[in-house]
Amino acid sequence: MHKSSIRTLVVALFLLGGYTLSASAQIDTLKTKPKEVEKKQEPKKEEKKKEEKPEKEEKKKKEETPYTKFFKDKKVESARGKFVSLHKIDGEVFLELPTKYLGQELMMGATITSTTDPDYLAVGSKNSAPFVFRLEKQDSVIVMKAPNTLVYRRDASRQLQQALELNYRDPVVMSFTPKVYTADSSAVVLSLNSLVTESNPFFEIIPKEQGPFKLSSSRNGNLTFIRGLKAFDTNASVKVEMNFSVTASLMGVLTVAKDMPLTAEVTYTILPVKPSQAIPRLADARVGYETSRKVSFPDYLDQSEPVYLAHRWCLIPKDKKAYAKGVLVEPEKKITFYLDNTFPATWAKAVREGVLRWNKAFEAAGFRNVIEVRDFPRDKNFDPDNLEYSTIRYIPNSQETVSGASWFDPRTGEIFNASLLIYNNVENLIHKQRFIATAAIDPAVRSSRLPEDRFLESLSALVTQEVGKTLGLLNNYAASTAYSTANLRSAKFTSEYGLAPSIMDGEFYNYVAQPSDKGVRLINNVLGEYDRYAIEWGYRYFPEEEGDPAREAKRLVEFVNKKVANPIYRYAPRQTYSVDPTVRTEDLGDDHLMSSTLGMKNLAIIRSQLGQWIQNDPDSRKKKAMYLTVVQQYYLYLKNAMSLVGGVVTREARLSTGLPRYQVVPKAKQREAFQWILAEAKRFQSYADRSLERKLPMDVSYFDQLLEFINNDILNLRARIIIASQVDKNSYSLGEYFDDLYKAIFASTIAGTAPNHMERFMQRNFIDKAVVGATNARQATPNMPYGFTSGPMTMDMLRLSASAPTDFSTLLSRGRLSYGGGDPSANIYPMANVPALDTSDQYFYAALVKIRPILEQRASSTTDRELRAHYQTLAFKVKKLLDDKK
Structure with missing residues (x-):
């Protein structure tokens, strides 16, 4: 088509649409319109980036929370578990506690993991009881409350319980400022430093006494370091290195170390307190158990009364029906000890035997296989310092003993953890004791060191006694006088009954047996009738009493009443x-x-x-x-x-x-x-x-x-x-x-013979005491x-x-x-x-009057110069007192 014809057509179209354009403009529009539309549909790349950036920033702002900000740009070491999580940031430990645990009881304990001097601080020891507490939100802070365990509340009515709640509230012992909550508020983050790196009243690290030493210590807070975090399904732990300055004295008299540096690593374990099925056992003073004292306000009395709860493990039969029929059954949960893998090779068997010996006593209470001993697991998650495990530890230091300890719930008396510490030099103690008691009759011990079989036999017996303490039993020093001295020289009697009716007595060896007494038992390494009786009292299960401690107690009092007339069942506390x-x-x-x-x-x-x-x-x-x-x-x-x-x-x-x-x-x-x-x-x-x-x-x-x-x-x-x-x-x-x-x-003096050194010493001491006494009387x-x-x-x-x-x-x-x-x-x-x-003074005075002339006569008549001086001195003291008294 000709150009003029095209222009005419375009003009006509625009005129119809109501637009007026010059011919050149109209042509230019047709040429450029497609490009302008394209620009509007596809902006430049720079403009596109500018539009996307604010969107990303806005999205990022939405994802970032106070919780993530708390950890942002920090070096964080974390341990996460199903129970809680732990975080370490710049030397500070943080507990991430799910809020579902607020108001629930938790427990925390401290165990010595390593030390620079085991004489003053033993590995595996817990020098303070595990601490039970609750964390509760109060205003903007989290407060820590300790259960008030002064009152025995089990038999309280609802009305009385309300009164007790008002008068025996749980005290607040500490507070924490929350660092941050998770985005969904399902957990709160708290600093744990006040509990694990700073001194506090809940955990004593250096004990006041260790073996023969009395200790005082000061802590260097600048030398405290977090060494590790662990978190598991049921607990979590923090390892902390601490440094102290320690002063030690022997029996509180002779200082043996002053301001000595001591480094210790301590494992703190935190775990939830599990609901307990333990039924408190009301103690009987005639059976030797550790106890906790409570105050009770029974509805049927017009005054409060003390209540004593025996310490014992919670044992419930797996098969209650079989148990009720008198069949020996295993407990639902056994008492498990984990045996240290660092023991000398020959010791482990004897230690295990000493622990398991108590299983025979538990049969009297209707149970079998109550106690088990397991080697330390090779599982990397096993930590012997964790509060969940009861352990038997080997301590290579200079102490000569075996010591046992247990930890219990003060509200019920239930034992939930125990430990046994066996010190390397216990061999010296056993050698001295067994040698002095039995060397006259047993040629095998006549050496500078016990033969292995004698040592292991004695170690096993000592372990049995200490394990008894971890079961709640007290030493029964009355047991060793239940048997006649004559029977202890009988091979038949001692082989059947041992040396005492309780291994919880303090004497292990038969020092009365003479060289002529052939075949007589020389060591008390068997459980006696008292031991079986005490375990039956403490661990017999009474399903028919429906878990009522008072009803159980009445049955147990009758049980003891039937036994106490027999001296083999007698218990007496230490004097x-x-x-x-x-x-x-x-x-x-x-x-x-x-x-x-x-x-x-x-x-x-x-x-x-x-x-x-x-x-x-x-x-x-x-x-x-x-x-x-x-x-x-x-x-x-x-x-x-x-x-x-x-x-x-x-x-x-x-x-x-x-x-x-x-x-x-x-x-x-x-x-x-x-x-x-x-x-x-x-x-x-x-x-x-x-x-x-x-x-x-x-x-x-x-x-x-x-x-x-x-x-x-x-x-x-x-x-x-x-x-x-x-x-x-x-x-x-x-x-x-x-x-x-x-x-x-004065027998020799009266008879006119020379008194020996001890008699002279006794005469001087008697006269001196008499002079003082008579002076006081005057x-x-x-x-x-x-x-x-x-x-x-x-x-x-x-x-x-x-x-x-x-x-x-x-x-x-x-x-x-x-x-x-x-x-x-x-x-x-x-x-x-x-x-x-x-009235000793009057008898002293009468003795002085009687002895005066005899002393004066002997002083003038004896020819022995030393003896004459002795009599002259005594006569002078007596004369001075009696003449001055006139």
């Missing part, structure tokens, strides 16, 4: 002051005089052969240590006999049983014992082996060093005699004691009884009278308990206001 001669840590047999005499015969044999039996000892170090043990054993036998003088055999008795609470040792036996003691004291130095002593590195003979102790022990018997006289007016009296003491001390207020000084009572006076009314029968009504279990924490032994009742 603070020695009153009862049958409750001693290292005695054996029912006749202390006979047992001590037989023990001394064996010691004479051992002492005479010590140099030949202890070989491979070039520096005499071993002979010196064993010779000291011989001397200590002589002294122990003397002390055992002394316990008869003024002795009162005591029972935690019930009126319904008809058993007496107190039985004073017969007067004739007391006097026989005192005469024996005085004779042994005067010849005590004759037991020394002077020839051997000259070969040993010692300054003063151990026998000579003990003279003062023995003499003071003899004079201090007066306190027991006074107490026994209050219980029984026909007991060995203070006047009879002084008559016998005077005759023994200064006493005239209207007061002789021997009772004027002025306020001192603490020494009060401590012996605090739990002892003059009328001892009133003690029977002490501890009003509805279930009849008694008070396990009470002192059952008779006490008296000894200073107020002591």
